[in-house]
Amino acid sequence: MDISYHDVLLVGGGGAGLRAAIAVAETNPNLSVAVVSKVYPMRSHTVSAEGGAAGVIKSGDTLDDHAYDTISGGDWLCDQDAVEIFVKEAPEELLRLEHWGCPWSRDPDGHIAVRAFGGMKKMRTWFAADKTGFHLLHTLFQTTLKYKAVTRYDEWFVTKLLVDEGRVQGVVALQLMSGRIQAITAKSVILCTGGCGRVFPFTTNASIKTGDGMALAFQAGAPLKDMEFVQYHPTGLPFTGILITEAARSEGGYLINKDGYRYLQDYNLGTPTDKPVLRNMELGPRDRLSQAFVKEVEKGRTTDTPYGPVVHLDLRHLGEKIINSRLPFVRELCLKYENIDPIKELIPVRPVIHYMMGGVSTDNNGATPLTGLYAAGEVACVSINGANRLGSNSLPELLVFGARAGKAAALAGMEQKPPSERVAAQALDEKRRLEEQFLGKTGGRERIATIRSEMHQAMESGAGIYRNQTSLQKAADKLRELRERFRDIRIDDHSLTFNTELVAALELSFMLEVGSTIVESALYRTESRGAHQRTDFAGRDDRNFLAHTLIFCNPDGSARLEQAPVVITRWPPGERVYGVKSEVKEVAAR
Amino acid sequence: MAETISLEVLRYSPERDAEPSFQTYDVPLRKDWVVLDALNYIKDKVDGSLTFRWSCRMGICGSCGMMVNGEPKLTCATFLSNYANENKPVRVQPLRYFPVIRDLVVEVTDFMTKLQSVKPWLIREKEKPVSDGEYLQTPDQLDRYKQFSMCINCLLCYAACPVYGLDPVFIGPAAIALAQRYNMDSRDEGAHERMDVLAQHEGIWGCTFVGECTKVCPKHVDPAGAIQQYKLTATIERFKTFLMPWAAR
């Protein structure tokens, strides 16, 4: 079996992975860096971020303001030391990206322009038109091309982390084009594999966001943190999960149920007005909007579609002129990808899964408790997002902590020995497993798509916007059953050339693992905080739960849960009265 | 609208088939379904071995380009209903002019090499430290290159380019557009270096301005415009070297 050797190995070529790769190369140009990615790096999901990236740059704004917005938005579950590092380094990182050529939008005088963003009380969100993530990713990717030390493994799928003597020493990966399975070893490994929105049926996340890195780390023995915190966005298109920005509502769009009724008035969200009013009705807090949707479904007042129940966003009364001048991108998305013209038609919407606050537990340098393993970006949980991420914080997060993890891994890697021989034996075992359980497998009965959609169902009804003991237990049982049935999976495709069915099967196995950690963590936290809302335990319980949830994988495959302290530096948990509550919770999840 | 629509999909597995062939599938015809949704339907329900790339389903990752009824298209932005009245199956093939790896998946490593060769990164004679703040750039300066920075590397333009079809060495529309993206950026000082690279590619002079690349580009990058601009500068540079050898570097 082939083995290749590097000093630092990145799993993932999205924003976090590429930033980390450059950090390694700049820390020590003599190190060899590998970037392993299941898609060409510029196809990574970072490409679809639209809104922007927060970083204090204008006078009148302060680092403390950004920190406070982040911490209160996160319902006091953020580690405040991490947030302080984050807000301080975010502007530097965004500037560095400017120096690398990112086409940030500008003020007339040539300085960086910033815009307002939900949950941020000052204007501090940098943007590159409405394609911030796209420009950020392509700038990073094109910049990495100039570093000779970076070796890319494009369209290689990582199936396992190699751990020996308590230290991560590399990965086993499958080259899609050739079907070759080999070990890629390194002195340190950084996971930058992004989130796991695809565990749920309705999501803004691309098809590649299947939580691979979370499952890989968990199976290798590293704990996951705060997995119960999954963020919804209230208005996504049901089938594609394409996100319809809050702007559609701030311009005056109505949310109506199947009777054409502006149902939000029934949920303490104010009274309907013709013109939009801040914090009223359609402009109420996002989590409350998502929760109202669930209640409407329960009352049978939603519209049934092939993709389940929806409500409608009505923009028609705004007229062609306003829609074209103020919401051109919304119209374009509806027209181009959903065949709906918002000037004439209602837009079907529903809450969709958007972002994963939890992830592989790391310290402020991206290091996990497992020696040799680092994580950065959406896959990681430092945590600066706490119980609820603030919109436009995740792009700067992946830059700041991608750079930190890259630097730390580079420095640590220099001191380490090359991998032991046992690692090669482990890799061979993994290769055999892939051949026996998938490639060479005949006669299974379960279709991948069936198990996947039953998993979706279980996650949505058990661990969705509202959860409780019963619903979560049911989901846990269902996931256990599905993992059992997964062993009897049917594989139509036995080819070695670009076997996407094999990839889908492996992704499904990762999703089943990650889904279980979400459900187990949600069962464990018997309080409601931020994105985690339990109907059987309403309200925040700081006495017992001002703490992170850690979930570990026992050697027998079962899960073990623990708490870890939240770092509080200067902002004690706030007492929240309603007005403030609505304020802190109205975070833009873009 | 009819209830179903037929797709005629090119299948090819190098391990099994000597020759590619077409396979026909009937899929539901829904108003909001794009060609990619139909392919996913087939993969999930009918034949798990059908092979294609996709990811974002919102026209930004650039991975789902294929030939649909002979035209290069992003399949996530091409509605099935556009073809409902044609009374013949919708033909889906891999992007033209690229080697086929399997079914609808083409080999793009050649493009990746070409992309890298034009040095698509900001080149400065002297870097200023990050602590000194941003390089100023007015909205007008940004507008000069912005269009060329919108390329999602979907490669539809290569599949439309007759020059590339005849001469695979031709560096091609998107790579040239990206070179121009940096050349036109007020912060960049690397145009000469890139010029040296492009100049080695005689292919560029073979471009006859058919402009097919610009027509098929889903992001309005206008690679044909970039090629034209480049040729103009290159011609001037050539004259400079010829007439005033001291002026050019």
Ligand SMILES: Cc1cc2nc3c(=O)[nH]c(=O)nc-3n(C[C@H](O)[C@H](O)[C@H](O)COP(=O)(O)OP(=O)(O)OC[C@H]3O[C@@H](n4cnc5c(N)ncnc54)[C@H](O)[C@@H]3O)c2cc1C
């Ligand atoms: C529609 C949308 C809009 C958004 N808008 C904003 C916004 O405006 N502002 C903001 O701050 N945030 C936004 N976000 C969130 C933000 O975009 C993401 O959190 C962030 O881009 C994640 O980046 P990443 O580098 O961690 O992972 P990704 O970009 O998802 O990259 C993951 C990488 O890992 C690789 N990978 C995964 N598994 C494997 C495996 N098994 N083997 C090999 N490689 C693997 C993939 O190939 C990929 O390269 C948005 C998110 C969505 C969905």
Ligand code: SF4
């Ligand atoms: S120039 Fe247009 S068609 Fe060509 S690769 Fe870029 S986005 Fe695609």
Ligand code: FES
């Ligand atoms: S799937 Fe991303 S461009 Fe079509």
